[in-house]
Amino acid sequence: MLILGGTMALPHVTIAQNRAGSTSGNGGGLRNRTGSGVTLANSLVAANTAPGGIGPDCNGAFTLTAPVMMTQPSGCALSGTPALVNDPLLSLLENNGGPAQSHLLLAGSPALNIDAATACTASPVAGVDQRSIARPYGAGCDLGATEASTPSGSNLRLTTGTVGLSWGTDNAQTAQHVLRLAVAPSGPVQTFGPLPATATSYGDATAGNGTLYCYLVTPADTGGILGISDLLCTQLGLRTGAPAPNAFAVAQGQTSTATLTWSPPVGGVDGYTLLVLPDNGDPPVTLPLGSGVTTAAYPTGGDVTCFILFGTRTAPAGVGYTDLLCAVPSVATLGRVSLGQVTALTSPLIPAADALAERLAALAREYWFQPLAPAFE
Structure with missing residues (x-):
């Protein structure tokens, strides 16, 4: 995601397995060229790549207002809540129900139940993930766009x-x-x-x-x-x-x-x-x-x-x-x-x-x- 201007808030998003678009591109997941104005909360930025070698997951300035898990935060100018550096154990991008494909948290993911239950019940998340599955499920809110879900039976x-x-x-x-x-x-x-x-x-x-x-x-x-x-x-x-x-x-x-x-x-x-x-x-x-x-x-x-x-x-x-x-x-x-x-x-x-x-x-x-x-x- 390339941010060229303005302000942006990114709550409960998953930005994963992306690649910067040119052979010398930086910021494979996120690149902020404005210098400020972008906040991240309760999100996952993971397993992205940058052929240019700078900031595989992100490049530029970002303010973290709640827990955010990243696999490779080098190249980012981060402020606010310290980033959680870990592999969130994500599935591939596939049809998991809902209007668009998604990444799911696999069993044992360190991103499960990370934040308080109230973190994903208020607007704009409003108690559902991107598939309209109710959240939170378990002791707290999972990081990212999808709440870990397991079928009955x-x-x-x-x-x-x-x-x-x-x-x-x-x-x-x-x-x-x-x-x-x-x-x-x-x-x-x-x-x-x-x-x-x-x-x-x-x-x-x-x-x-x-x-x-x-x-x-x-x-x-x-x-x-x-x-x-x-x-x-x-x-x-x-x-x-x-x-x-x-x-x-x-x-x-x-x-x-x-x-x-x-x-x-x-x-x-x-x-x-x-x-x-x-x-x-x-x-x-x-x-x-x-x-x-x-x-x-x-x-x-x-x-x-x-x-x-x-x-x-x-x-x-x-x-x-x-x-x-x-x-x-x-x-x-x-x-x-x-x-x-x-x-x-x-x-x-x-x-x-x-x-x-x-x-x-x-x-x-x-x-x-x-x-x-x-x-x-």
């Missing part, structure tokens, strides 16, 4: 018995959908929504017994899908009466570890046994658990894995078990990713999930009709 949790989904919300989405893949026997992909941007749960009252259903959450804004959550599956109709555990649930938090939770049945149990059905060719595993345990973490190693939880009781004697739950790792794309990347990742998802679910259902049926494992005999 993190930490998806699937509870069986009656199908219930819950997940973490965030600030990037304007709407959300739940996708249900009905497989084994194979059926159509159904979309539930749009759900409100602030929704954090959904109950599927239409799921029938005997079908393996897989679920995921897709947050979106006006530009399209922002990512997809973990993929979690369940098959209803297996659960017995007491002493079957209640509220059996699985989550994997975008990791390769499945976390299982439950609540004890009325009357309690003498112990639990977790049946693990891996889809990698390994034999089923049975894990005995104490009567007071209500959670277990199982490292899947990146393999699709299914679970059934048994409760045992001696007086009155009985064995009860839950419906089937499955965790499918390495599916989630949540985070600060481009819309193009997400579209490319989601396009092959549905047939892949369908094939996975068919294998899981076959594995569960094969084991289910065998004699009970020694732990239950």
Whole structure:
């Protein structure tokens, strides 16, 4: 940006990855030839280049009236608030929603939550970034033109018995959908929504017994899908009466570890046994658990894995078990990713999930009709 005269105030702007226009040009991001009159506040000036060798980010006089982060302030005559010299960790210029392309702050950026929340709520910023995403988000205002945004759908949790989904919300989405893949026997992909941007749960009252259903959450804004959550599956109709555990649930938090939770049945149990059905060719595993345990973490190693939880009781004697739950790792794309990347990742998802679910259902049926494992005999 070349400033030839007058005065100018630049609050919450991002000036990044620019180049001075001639082979001897200076001030790749900003060049002020007036000698004064230009103020910067809550802004980012980063990764610019100057073929002339003077002031890659800026050249000339600038007054900083609030925090400003620069990568290379040499060549600038700065006054006011001292500049923060650091790499803000910016994405490339791309479509992140809104009327124009933008740079996003990547995870771990030192420009996150730098200033007080009031710094971006007053005019002229008025509580929105250049994409009309609400700001601030978090403990304070981020520097630059965009507020760091993350789509919803993190930490998806699937509870069986009656199908219930819950997940973490965030600030990037304007709407959300739940996708249900009905497989084994194979059926159509159904979309539930749009759900409100602030929704954090959904109950599927239409799921029938005997079908393996897989679920995921897709947050979106006006530009399209922002990512997809973990993929979690369940098959209803297996659960017995007491002493079957209640509220059996699985989550994997975008990791390769499945976390299982439950609540004890009325009357309690003498112990639990977790049946693990891996889809990698390994034999089923049975894990005995104490009567007071209500959670277990199982490292899947990146393999699709299914679970059934048994409760045992001696007086009155009985064995009860839950419906089937499955965790499918390495599916989630949540985070600060481009819309193009997400579209490319989601396009092959549905047939892949369908094939996975068919294998899981076959594995569960094969084991289910065998004699009970020694732990239950």
